[in-house]
Amino acid sequence: MMTHKRFSPPRSRRERPAKPALTRQGIIDAALAILREEGLHKVTMRRIAEALDTGPASLYVYVRNTTDLHVQILDALLAAATSPLTVEGTWRDRLKQVLMRYTSVLFNYPEIARMTLTMHPSGPNYLALLEQLLALLKEGGMPDREAAWVVDLLLLYATATAVEQSTRQSSSVAADEDSVLVAAITTIDASVYPHIAQLGNELFSGSGPDRFAWGIDVLLSGALSTPRAATEQEKTDAI
Amino acid sequence: MMTHKRFSPPRSRRERPAKPALTRQGIIDAALAILREEGLHKVTMRRIAEALDTGPASLYVYVRNTTDLHVQILDALLAAATSPLTVEGTWRDRLKQVLMRYTSVLFNYPEIARMTLTMHPSGPNYLALLEQLLALLKEGGMPDREAAWVVDLLLLYATATAVEQSTRQSSSVAADEDSVLVAAITTIDASVYPHIAQLGNELFSGSGPDRFAWGIDVLLSGALSTPRAATEQEKTDAI
DNA sequence: ACCTGAACACCGTTCAAGT
DNA sequence: ACCTGAACACCGTTCAAGT
Secondary structure, three states, rough: OOOEEEEOOOOOOOOOOOOOOOOOOOOOOOOOHHHHHHHHHHHHHHHEEEEEEEHHHOOOOOOOOOOHHHHHHHHHHHHHHOOOOOOOOHHHHHHHHHHHHHHHHHHHHHHHHHHHHOOOOOOOOHHHHHHHHHHHHHOOOOOHHHHHHHHHHHHHHHHHHHHHHHHHOOHHHHHHHHHHHHHHOOOOOOOOOHHHHHHHHHHHOOHHHHHHHHHHHHHHHHHOOOOOOHHHHHHHHHO | HHHHHHHHOOOOOOOOOOOOOOOHHHHHHHHHHHHHOOOOOHOOOHHHHHHHHOOOHHHOOOOOOHHHHHHHHHHHHHHHHHOOOOOOOHHHHHHHHHHHHHHHHHHHOOOHHHHHHOOOOOOHHHHHHHHHHHHHHHHHHOOOHHHHHHHHHHHHHHHHHHHHHHHHHOOOHHHHHHHHHHHHHHHOOOOOHHHHHHHHHHHHHHOOHHHHHHHHHHHHHHHHHHHOOOOOOHHHHHO
16 A cells, blocks of 8 residues: 555655754744634634644744733734825825825734724834824824824724724624614613614714724824924923 | 530531622622732632632632623722812813722722723613713713723723823833833934934933823813714715 | 532643653 | 653543443
8 A cells, every 4th residue: 555655766765754944933923813714812822832833832942921922913914004005196096005005004914903093013013004194194294293293093993893893803792783783772761861863874874984994084183283392391492 | 636526516407618609799899808918829719719618610600701700809909989079170180189099999900900891881880970070071061972982092091001001010021122222212323213202301301190181171172172084874964 | 490419621830750 | 962752741522431
C-alpha cells in the first residue's frame, strides 16, 4: 500500500517536518486566520497553539499575553482601511469615504471594533488614517485647533458606530433587544414620556448609512462653527 | 463551651437558616454587590452562586444566561443617572449636566459601559433619560426630525467617551499605549505624515471634560445647522 | 417546581524540566 | 534560548437525579 513512499527522494533533513518554527509573525498570522474563520472569541491561546501544533505555553515566548496579541491583530486589520481614495467630490464626500471604509473594516470583526474603543492603536496604519483625515479637514478650511479635536471625535464616532451596528447584526439577542425597545417606545405612556411619545417612530427613522453620513456632517459643520475656548496658557499669553 | 446554646429560645422553624430563598431579585442584588466590590469580571455565575451559598446550576432557574444577567445590572445602575437636575443655566448647560451624569455612572463601571454600547437598554430609567434629553432639545429649538437623530448621537458620544476614558483610567496597559501613541506622534517623520507633525501636541491638548463639553456643543450646533435630507417618502409626498 | 452535584468542554497563565 | 507537559485556578452551561 504505502511502499511507493520508499522511492521518493530523501529530503535534506526529514520528510516534511510539517511543523514550521514558531515566530511572533507566525502566531499573529495563525490568529488572523482563526479570527477570519471562527471569530475573535475563538482566538484563544489554546486554539492558536493547537493550530500551530504545539502547547499554549510555547506561545508565551513570543507573546506577552492575550492583550498583546489583540493589539497586533488590530494593527494588521487596519492596513485594509488606508488604501488610496477612489472617490472624486468635495472634501466632505472624500472624508466620508475614508471613515466609511474604516468602519467597514471594523464592521466585519465586531469584537475587534469593541477592542479599538478601549485601546488606541498607534501603528503605521492608524497614523496613515489620521494623516488622511487631517489633510481633508485642512482642505475644508478647518482651523488647526478645531481639526485636532474633531479628528478624534470623527474616529470615536466611526468606531462607536461600528461597535453598535456590528454586534447588533451578528447577535440575535441584540435584535431582540431592539424590538423590545421599539415596542416600548411605540406603546409608551404619553403622560409620563410626552416627548418620546410625540417623536415615536421618528426615533428609528432612516437607514444606517444615512444616519452615519448625517452624523459626520453634523460633526463637521458643528466644529466649523464652534471655536474652542482659549486655554489658560493662551489667556496668559494674550496679556 | 457551647452549652449556653441550649438556653437560647427556639426559633419558629430552625436556628438562623442563613440561607434565604433564591429569587431573581436576590441574584441581581448579589451580582450588584460583587460588581461594586470586585468588578464585572468577577460577576460570574460561579461567584454569584458562591455568594448565595449554592451551586451555579441553581441560578439557571431564574436567569437565562450571563447576558440576561448583565442587562439587569445595567438597568439597575441607570437609576442613578436620572435624578432631577441640580443646575440652573441655559438648556445647553443642563443638557451637558444630564450627559455628564450619565457618563459618570458608566465611568465607575468600565465593563458595564462597554456593554451599553452593544445592547441598547430599554428599561424605565433609560426612557427617562431619553425623555429628559428630548425636552431639553425642544427647549433649545431643535426641530423634531433632527432632535430624533441627534439624541442618539449624544448618547452614543457619551457612552463611547465613558468606555474610552474608563478603561484608560483603570488599566495600566492603556496608559502605556497612550504614551506609545504620544511618543509616536511627537517624534513622527514630517515628510511622511506632514499634517500630524504640524499639529503635534495639539492633538493631545485640553482636559477630558473640556473636550467632552466641546464635543456636545459641536453636536448641538451642527445638528441645528444641518437639516436632514428629505426621505424618499417625503419627496413623494411633496409632489 | 425548584434545587443540586457532577460533569463537560472550555479558558489564561505559570513553572519546572527538558533540549 | 527555546520549547513543553502538566498543573493551577478558573469559566458557562447542561443534565440526571433528588426533594
